[in-house]
Amino acid sequence: MRQQFSVxxxxxxxxxxFRPARRGRRRSWWPAGVxxxxxxxxxxxxxxGGGSSxxxxxxxGSPATVTAPPQLEACVAGSRVPCYGQDxxxxxxxxxxxxxxxxxxxxxxxxxxDDGANPWARRDLAIFDRFFRLPPAQLRVLPWGQGxxxxxxxxxxxxxxxxxxLAHFIAPRARLLYVQVRPGQGLAPVAEAVAALGxxxxxxxxxxxxxxxxxxxxxxxxxxxxxxxAGLASAARHHVSVIAATGDSGPTWPGLGHRTVAWxxxxxxxxxxxxxxxxxxxxxxxxxxxxxxxxLNATGAGLSALFPAPPTRTVSPAWWVITTG
Amino acid sequence: xxxxxxxxxxxxxxxxxxxxxTSLAAPMFAGIAALADQQAGHSLxxxxxxxxxxxxxxxxxxxxxxxxxxxxxxxxxxxxPDPAARREILPGYFxxxxxxxxATGTVHTTADRSAAALWIPISADGPTQPDDYAARLAEVTxxxxxxxxxxxxxxxxxxxxxxxxxxxxxxxxxxxxxxxxTGSALLRAYHQVLDQGLNLPAxxxxxxxRTRQLYRRHGYLPSGLFYLPDGGPPFFPMARPAQHRPAPAxxxxxxxxxxAVRHRATAAPGT
Numbered sequence: 001m002r003q004q005f006s007v008x009x010x011x012x013x014x015x016x017x018f019r020p021a022r023r024g025r026r027r028s029w030w031p032a033g034v035x036x037x038x039x040x041x042x043x044x045x046x047x048x049g050g051g052s053s054x055x056x057x058x059x060x061g062s063p064a065t066v067t068a069p070p071q072l073e074a075c076v077a078g079s080r081v082p083c084y085g086q087d088x089x090x091x092x093x094x095x096x097x098x099x100x101x102x103x104x105x106x107x108x109x110x111x112x113x114d115d116g117a118n119p120w121a122r123r124d125l126a127i128f129d130r131f132f133r134l135p136p137a138q139l140r141v142l143p144w145g146q147g148x149x150x151x152x153x154x155x156x157x158x159x160x161x162x163x164x165x166l167a168h169f170i171a172p173r174a175r176l177l178y179v180q181v182r183p184g185q186g187l188a189p190v191a192e193a194v195a196a197l198g199x200x201x202x203x204x205x206x207x208x209x210x211x212x213x214x215x216x217x218x219x220x221x222x223x224x225x226x227x228x229x230a231g232l233a234s235a236a237r238h239h240v241s242v243i244a245a246t247g248d249s250g251p252t253w254p255g256l257g258h259r260t261v262a263w264x265x266x267x268x269x270x271x272x273x274x275x276x277x278x279x280x281x282x283x284x285x286x287x288x289x290x291x292x293x294x295x296l297n298a299t300g301a302g303l304s305a306l307f308p309a310p311p312t313r314t315v316s317p318a319w320w321v322i323t324t325g
Numbered sequence: 326x327x328x329x330x331x332x333x334x335x336x337x338x339x340x341x342x343x344x345x346x347t348s349l350a351a352p353m354f355a356g357i358a359a360l361a362d363q364q365a366g367h368s369l370x371x372x373x374x375x376x377x378x379x380x381x382x383x384x385x386x387x388x389x390x391x392x393x394x395x396x397x398x399x400x401x402x403x404x405x406p407d408p409a410a411r412r413e414i415l416p417g418y419f420x421x422x423x424x425x426x427x428a429t430g431t432v433h434t435t436a437d438r439s440a441a442a443l444w445i446p447i448s449a450d451g452p453t454q455p456d457d458y459a460a461r462l463a464e465v466t467x468x469x470x471x472x473x474x475x476x477x478x479x480x481x482x483x484x485x486x487x488x489x490x491x492x493x494x495x496x497x498x499x500x501x502x503x504x505x506x507t508g509s510a511l512l513r514a515y516h517q518v519l520d521q522g523l524n525l526p527a528x529x530x531x532x533x534x535r536t537r538q539l540y541r542r543h544g545y546l547p548s549g550l551f552y553l554p555d556g557g558p559p560f561f562p563m564a565r566p567a568q569h570r571p572a573p574a575x576x577x578x579x580x581x582x583x584x585a586v587r588h589r590a591t592a593a594p595g596t
Contacts, residue, residue: 069327069341083343084326098360105359108368112352120331128329154332162328162344163352169326170356174363207368210355212348239370241362243355245347271358271372275350299347 066127084280086132086169091284095170105171108207111240112163113197115181115189116156117149121164125176128165137168138175142204144196147182163212177206190215191228194264198231201238209235211244211270214262216253217305225306232269244270247300259302266304274299326353384427387434387441388420394497395419398532399558404476405469417465418473421458422494430491431518433511439502442511443495447528451486475554483551483562485528490564491519493529512543516565524569531561544568 069085090096098104118124125137143149164176179200183192190213197209220228235242244265251259265272276290276299303309326349331339362368369375392415395401405411426432426443433442463470484492493515498507519525529545531537537547545563552559 066329066340069329083345089326093357095360098364103360103364105356105363108359108362110352110355110359112355118330118332124329124331127331131329152332152334154334157332158328158330158342159348161330162342163348165328166326166344166349167352167356167359170353171359171363174356174359207362208355208358210352212351236371239368241355241358241369241372243351243358243372245351248346268373269371271354271376273347273350273354275345275347 066131068131084278084284086134088280088282088284089169089278092278092280092286093170099172105174107173108171109175109177109205110167110171111177111179111197111200111204111206111209112160112167113179113181113193113200113209113211114156114160114163114213115183115193116158116160117143117152117180117182118157118160119149119152120157121161121178124161125164125168129168132169134168134172137164137172139164139178140175141178141180142200143180143182144200145182145192149182159212163210167210174207177204188215194228194231196231197240197242198234201231201235201240206240208241208243211242211264214244214247214265214300216256216260217263217266218256218258218260220263220306228263229267229269232264232267236269242270243273245300246272246274248275248298249300250298251300251302261302261304262300263306265300266307268307274301383438384420384423385416386438387432388416388423390439390499391419391423391441391495391497392416393499394503395532400476400532400553400560403553403557404472405466410469414466414469418462419495421461421465426494430494431515433514435502435507435511440498440507440511441495442493442497442515444515445492445494446525447484447490447492449487449489452481452484452492479551479553480530480560483530483560485562485564488526490526490528491515491523493527496529508539509543512540516543516568519565520568520570524567526567527565529563531563532558534561537561537563540565 070083084092121141122137122139125139128134129136160178160180164178167174168176177200179196181189181193181196183189187195193211193213197211200206201209232242242264244267245262246265247253247262251261253260253262264270278290279287281287326344327341328344329341333339358369358372392412396411396415401411401415405414422443423432423441426445430443430445433444434440459474462473466473496508496511516527519527527545529540531540537545540563541547543565545565548562548564550559550561
């Protein structure tokens with residue numbers, strides 16, 4: 001039941017065509033990227049598209065044989081979606097100004113909780129750092145769970161290293177804790193992963209946890225929710241900010257015929273993150289406002305069936321921003 | 326965004342991959358949260374209440390801009406003669422107005438939040454006050470509350486009745502951004518809505534004869550003046566007739582709403 005949301009290469013394309021669900025009692029759906037019950041923030045979701053053209057890396061894995069990532073122009077020409085490197089994205093989010101003040105994540109720890117069990121994370125991070133001129137990642141790998149390390153699933157392993165690299169890319173001096181969940185207690189993988197988060201939050205000093213996966217709310221059996229949420233409650237109790245992806249299939253779910261949102265993203269104990277497409281030049285100049293991803297994939301969105309909407313008093317209507325220039 | 330992954334037996338080859346999807350966004354935002362933690366000096370924990378509060382803090386930023394723009398107007402000096410008290414109290418007072426406009430009308434601002442236009446629809450029955458206004462006003466303005474009450478009463482007495490219109494309760498541009506066309510841009514944006522969608526007149530109280538020139542250029546007609554009590558400074562009420570213009574097809578722009586509205590008679594000095 002567990003699904004990882006981050007996809008690389010051609011898998012960025014939708015796995016199924018959008019089919020509108022029958023109209024329910026709820027007439028209004030929140031705009032894409034807005035979830036009913038959690039703080040929602042949009043960050044570049046599809047800064048790269050399908051049709052990746054992986055640069056050749058020798059089988060030896062020696063960093064010396066690795067070539068630099070392709071240029072933005074080549075990527076746009078190939079996939080018609082920009083895939084940015086370091087300079088444009090740092091500029092788009094004005095991170096240089098923070099780094100200049102020494103705000104780099106130093107002293108904090110970001111936990112990436114994943115089940116890809118990627119044994120090559122350290123090596124690939126080093127290559128990533130070299131080409132993006134980042135300080136070496138301070139990575140700690142923490143295997144979690146009873147399961148024996150099995151055969152590595154390439155897609156899951158790719159997901160894990162991507163999560164680590166992206167967190168490091170934004171907060172280059174933050175320590176990284178790679179919690180390698182190895183299911184083995186007979187629980188569903190998502191239950192194991194959330195339990196691992198709760199246990200690690202209680203025992204390790206972590207500041208932030210990134211969850212790039214989820215299950216459809218409708219897959220959660222009645223009566224199981226409280227037990228499932230215990231790990232999130234533990235994280236909140238230990239002052240860990242839990243960030244979860246909302247998924248890439250809009251209000252639906254690949255393979256499901258009904259609308260549903262992703263849990264744990266829908267949980268009020270979690271800050272859900274949707275995504276937008278950033279339109280910028282190779283030098284990081286914004287060409288036009290961000291758009292909600294709608295072509296290759298659509299950020300997860302919808303009304304939670306498990307949790308109430310946040311109190312309306314806390315949300316005031318948006319201002320209309322007038323461009324005067 | 327490019328990531329590097331070299332995995333044996335990966336059918337999608339190996340090396341640099343372009344990635345997209347919301348779990349690109351999740352670790353990136355986790356990184357941003359780590360930056361915020363370092364800035365704060367401690368783990369921020371569950372972010373949602375902070376994020377909602379930040380959103381509300383935007384109202385506070387606009388209130389401060391209005392206070393900065395209006396702080397030295399004669400009407401503000403009449404409300405609170407003491408300059409220090411004025412600086413302290415006015416942002417809270419304007420926050421009441423910003424929240425009121427957000428709740429019942431429309432707030433326009435600029436991308437850098439250096440200006441604000443507060444528009445409140447008024448029905449033909451005239452303005453009314455929300456229930457908690459007196460209490461909030463007393464709480465915010467303290468010993469100066471009676472001045473504010475007299476101020477509100479004066480503006481309400483002179484507020485045109487018997488026809489529906491939209492009241493420009495506030496048009497404020499930060500002092501460092503004045504004279505650059507910002508006020509005009511905000512006016513044009515809302516007039517477009519009034520003219521093309523609603524076909525309704527607009528009303529405002531100019532705080533100074535100089536600002537009357539700006540409003541004249543935007544179609545407002547002067548209609549005399551009235552004074553604040555106890556020898557206070559004047560206001561220059563101005564009204565802009567409905568100017569129906571057919572809307573171009575698929576007009577973008579805000580919809581301030583046309584339904585019955587609750588609102589308050591308060592106007593701020595210096596529109």
